[in-house]
Amino acid sequence: MLHGRLLNYLDEVARTGSVRRTAERLNVSASAISRQIASLEEELDTQIFTRTKRRLTLTAAGEILIGHVRDTLKGMNRAEAMIEDLKGLRRGEVTIALMSGxxxxxxxxAIGLFQRAMPGVRVSLKLMTTGDDIREAVTSGAADLGLGFDFPADIEIAVHEIAIGRLGVAVAPDHPLARSTSIRLSECVGYPMVVADPTTAIRPHIDQVFARANLQLHFAIEANSIEMMRHLAMSEGYVTFLTPFDIAFESRMGRLTYVPVREFQSDTQQLMLIGGRRNLSALASVFAEHMRGVMRAD
Structure with missing residues (x-):
């Protein structure tokens, strides 16, 4: 609080050019303001104000300092406004763009945690096929947040969380590969596969690793639906390549097993929670907080 008062003193003295007028406006004693400014000048070992009989004017050092002061005050005002918004949040909507898996x-x-905290708030999920679609939804304002893999650096988006995942084999618990703690890519080749199609974020990684291993990618089924890939692995014994994030629920339920593939271990995928460069709404900030917790837990 003392720090906050000093920032307000400095800002007002810079505006009015007078300790007395600042004291009258802020309803504090002029001597208290003078003491705090003098103490700060002593700490910085430089003058902040040039003093004349009529007016206090900023020195060069003071101009630098006042820029920081005003940025800090603006940031504090924004934070206070968002906190006040949070206190009264009861209704509204948060829109999330994400890949279907x-x-x-x-x-x-994350939705369960969020709606237990904010039961009157609606969550709208927009399922997208590609990362470009998610990014477009976020930058255009059609979605508050986006969740997907490996978004490129972009001045129009802000990254709120990153979690690292590695592609591996996802198979049913009774599949022969499920008994291994890790496997080589060549061990997968003899089994029927369902793989992500070229429109997905996963496929380029699969193609690159097969090419490096000098193996041909032979698959029975190609799909742009991770749900379909999971179901075929669970019910029909197919081998598929997914990250632990893609099968988190099925793994907990004992329906799918994730087995690391050695050739994939040097290749990581970044699961990223993104938003637009503008400040998130209070509701979106709360959802992002819960989403970060889930990403870190997995």
Whole structure:
């Protein structure tokens, strides 16, 4: 609080050019303001104000300092406004753009936590096929937040959380590969596979690793639906390549087993929670807080 008062004193003295007028406006004693400014000048070992009989004017050092002061005060005002918004949040909507596989795994847990805290707030999920679609939804304002893999650096988006995942094999618990703690890519080749199609974020990683291993990618089924890939692995014995994030729920339920593939261990995927560069709404900030907790837990 003392720090906050000093910032207000400095800002007002810089505006009015007078300790007396500042004291009258802020309803404090002029001597208290003078003491705090003098103490700060002593700490910085430089003058902040040039003093004349008529007016106090900022020195060069003071101009630098007042810029920081005003930025800090603006940031504090924004934070206070968001906190006040949070106190009164009862209704509204948060829109999340995400890839379909994540919609059935990580996001429901975050939604459960969020709606227990904010029961009157509606959550709208927009399922997207590609990362470009998610990014466009976020930058255009069609979605408050986006969740997907490996978004490129972009001045139009802010990254709120990153979690690292590695592609591996996802198979049913009774599949022969499920008994291994890790496998080589060549061990997968003899089994029927369902793989992500070229429109997905996963496929480029799969193609690159198969090419490096000098193996041909032979698959029975190609799909742009992670749900379909999971179901085929669970019910029909197919091998598929997914990250632990994609099968978090099925793993907890004992329906799928994740087995690391050695050739994939040097390749990571970044699960990223993104928003637009503008400040998040209070509701979106609360949802992002819960989403971060789920991402860190997995």
């Amino acid at each position: 994540l919609a059935a795994n990580l996001v429901p847990r």
